[in-house]
Amino acid sequence: MLSIEQRLQHIGDLAKWGVVTYDFEGILERHYRRWVRPGATVVDIGAHAGRHLKPLLQCVGASGTAIGFEPIPSVFDNLRTQLEGSGAVLVNAALSDSIGTAEFVFAQGCPEESGLRQRVYNMPDRAQPTIIHVRVDTLDNYAREFGRLDFVKIDVEGGEIGCLKGAQETIARLRPLISVEYGFPSYSAYGHTKQTLFDLAASYGYVLYDIFLNRLAQQDDWLAACDALCWDYIMVPIEKEAEFVARMLQPPPDTFIEARLASEQETTARLRVANAELEARAKSLEERAKSQEERAATAERQLVVQTARADELANRNDALLNSTSWRVTAPLRLVSKIVR
Structure with a gap:
């Protein structure tokens, strides 16, 4: 049986040879389209330009609810203009483990890398980080009246752990599938390590998968996979794992x-x-x-x-x-x- 390292090495070789290409956003969309059904409730934390909020709206249909959180005022305004009349619920706030107002590092040259702390930028010369102040909330506070929550996407440039901690009660009560972007250039700015997400997921009763659907329930597998080829992972409630695997094997x-x-x-x-x-x-x-x-x-x-x-x-x-x-x-x- 191939180890996680060997599997990821094989994928890396295929990409290096040009046999496959990395479209992480497309792969993620493929997965949640198999999970989210009409009538579902979904939350996109770090909605940015709406790359995932738009298809999630299609998934939930007229009977469902799609909510997007975006803290940067200019980006939020553009998103609101794009999705006017779509039925999306848009909130101009960052989600973390506290409520109030906080400093936010707006990377003007690469706004998709903005966050509550300054991360390691992919192109530092272009970033132009500027401090702004944004509203901060917790998912627990916002979702207090929710009767269901099927899927949560979290992409907040290193603030994922704080976001998950601020959603602990909601996660325990509603048990959604959660996609998390988690990579060293961003999580390190918060003092976190590879181990941090693994321990938190386990304490919440979740098992981790990478975006290639490798099961990372063992610590050694997780440590080998984290930061190897991608930063995209899926947190699956242990009690829903069989259903998750079955749905991921279905035709698109x-x-x-x-x-x-x-x-x-x-x-x-x-x-x-x-x-x-x-x-x-x-x-x-x-x-x-x-x-x-x-x-x-x-x-x-x-x-x-x-x-x-x-x-x-x-x-x-x-x-x-x-x-x-x-x-x-x-x-x-x-x-x-x-x-x-």
Whole structure:
């Protein structure tokens, strides 16, 4: 039987050889589309641009509830504009294990890496971290009246442990499936280690899987997998593990296939628009270059004419100075100058 290290090495080799590509967001979507059913209640913590909130809305349907938390005001406003009329419940707040207001490190150059603490940025020169103040809440406080909670997505750039601690009562009561992004560049900013999430999941009665559906119930397996190929993990309630495995083995639902096709069509449409814009810009630049060439040619012709005129005037001046009349009248000019 292959060890976790060998399995992950095999996946890494396939990616290195170009046989497979890493689309972690797409893989995550594939998993929750198999889990979330119409009428479900889902929560997206760190909704950002709505990459997952939009398909989750499709999953829950008109009879379900999809809630998105996003603390950055400008990002929240964009999300609200995008999802206007969709039925999504949007909350402009960060979730953690406390309630109130807190400093928040807004990475202006890479807002998706913003968080309650400054993490190790993928592109430090671009990040431009700025301190803002945001509202902070706990899931326990917000979900106090919830009668069900089927799925929670947490991507809060290192604050996942605080978020899970602030949801302890809700998790114990409603037992949702939870996806968590957990990687060293972000969790280390909070003083956490690989072991932190493993211990917390176990204390909540959950078993960890990686996004490739490797079961990481043993500590050695978890330590080998964490930070190896990905930062995306799924926390599965132990009592729902058999159901989880069964659903993950099912064919993708029609809505997933339709959504992927729609996404591809949308991407194709965006590329066409982008290409059209690039062609228009190229044409505009070409016309400007042509206009500048014409101006340069005109200026060159004018310079030739002006040079010729200057040469002609110089020749006339030389001819005048060398003429007999100029020499004959020289004494008169001198007398006139003295008299003045």
